[in-house]
Amino acid sequence: MTTKTHAKARASGKVILFGEHAVVYGTNAIAAGIDRGAVASVERKPHGPSALRIGTRTVTADRDAKDDLAAAFAALLDTKPALPAMHVEARSDLPPGGGLGSSAALAVAIARAAEALEGESANDASVLERAAAWERVFHGNPSGIDATAAAKGGIFRYARADGATPIEPGADFLFCVGSTGQPSSTRTTVELIASRRERDPALVERSIAAIASIVGNAILAIEAGDHRAVGDLMNMNQHVLSGLFVSTSELEDLCAIARGAGALGAKLTGGGGGGCVIALVAPVLGPLGEHDEAKEAENADKILNAWLHAEGRYEGFATRIPAAKHAHPSKHAGENP
Numbered sequence: 001m002t003t004k005t006h007a008k009a010r011a012s013g014k015v016i017l018f019g020e021h022a023v024v025y026g027t028n029a030i031a032a033g034i035d036r037g038a039v040a041s042v043e044r045k046p047h048g049p050s051a052l053r054i055g056t057r058t059v060t061a062d063r064d065a066k067d068d069l070a071a072a073f074a075a076l077l078d079t080k081p082a083l084p085a086m087h088v089e090a091r092s093d094l095p096p097g098g099g100l101g102s103s104a105a106l107a108v109a110i111a112r113a114a115e116a117l118e119g120e121s122a123n124d125a126s127v128l129e130r131a132a133a134w135e136r137v138f139h140g141n142p143s144g145i146d147a148t149a150a151a152k153g154g155i156f157r158y159a160r161a162d163g164a165t166p167i168e169p170g171a172d173f174l175f176c177v178g179s180t181g182q183p184s185s186t187r188t189t190v191e192l193i194a195s196r197r198e199r200d201p202a203l204v205e206r207s208i209a210a211i212a213s214i215v216g217n218a219i220l221a222i223e224a225g226d227h228r229a230v231g232d233l234m235n236m237n238q239h240v241l242s243g244l245f246v247s248t249s250e251l252e253d254l255c256a257i258a259r260g261a262g263a264l265g266a267k268l269t270g271g272g273g274g275g276c277v278i279a280l281v282a283p284v285l286g287p288l289g290e291h292d293e294a295k296e297a298e299n300a301d302k303i304l305n306a307w308l309h310a311e312g313r314y315e316g317f318a319t320r321i322p323a324a325k326h327a328h329p330s331k332h333a334g335e336n337p
């Protein structure tokens with residue numbers, strides 16, 4: 001076995017397209033890896049404790065630390081198989097606490113780089129276990145969807161019991177991601193729903209069932225390349241999430257602005273209570289049914305500019321989920337508004 005002194009790795013951020021929060025209770029959600037993500041560089045140290053630097057913050061691994069980052073780093077390193085002492089530098093180009101899986105992307109990048117120190121390519125299962133241990137410190141009861149997206153990328157449905165199952169989109173889907181600029185604490189919103197469920201189980205169970213049915217229809221709409229249906233279902237999903245009180249006035253504002261600027265649908269993505277929204281950009285198809293990416297980028301710019309020029313000066317970016325290789329655009333995909 002070769003041992004290395006340095007190693008580097010990356011992992012994707014993600015957007016949850018449908019089903020956040022309900023997925024914690026065992027239903028399906030739909031997520032997709034995005035280009036933005038996290039990178040980690042690892043250097044072997046002669047002895048411990050291991051240290052982690054992210055931006056200007058440096059922590060040493062300590063399971064009992066009050067600082068979540070120090071405790072999460074220790075939890076990641078303590079997961080088997082054992083790792084040598086190391087110094088880690090990591091960074092993410094995702095907004096922290098933005099509902100884009102920044103924490104899971106960091107965990108997966110660090111775990112991959114750390115395992116690569118031992119000279120073997122990182123093992124997917126143990127990388128996911130390490131990331132889950134890290135996420136439990138931050139999130140309390142993570143469904144695992146973030147870590148799975150960070151490790152695997154692509155678009156997939158996810159349930160706690162089955163893990164990830166790839167979805168084959170029938171067409172390209174272009175989304176704008178807009179940030180409220182306010183951090184969202186997934187732990188807080190997950191706990192908020194859990195305590196509401198204790199007080200009023202029927203109400204929360206109804207919302208979970210509604211989201212489960214939206215997700216089921218969304219899988220069919222994505223596979224059919226039916227942008228209009230996907231947009232409508234996003235709006236419905238947002239409605240149910242608002243009813244669970246995980247939306248905020250800024251998230252609602254971002255959704256309304258996007259719809260006003262031509263988005264076919266918009267919803268919060270991730271934990272809510274702050275963080276980001278996703279908005280579906282109207283497709284533009286050429287004569288052979290191919291996506292006119294330049295014209296679609298113009299549609300995306302309309303949404304991004306509307307966010308930027310709104311009172312909140314919301315920043316955003318566009319991200320494309322490509323059609324499955326053998327997909328043929330359906331008749332619905334050709335419905336340019």
Ligand code: PMV
Nearest residue numbers: 020021099101142143270271
């Ligand atoms: O806020 P994020 O990106 O960590 O997404 C959390 C998704 C939830 O469904 C709200 C929680 C979970 O663990 O699945």
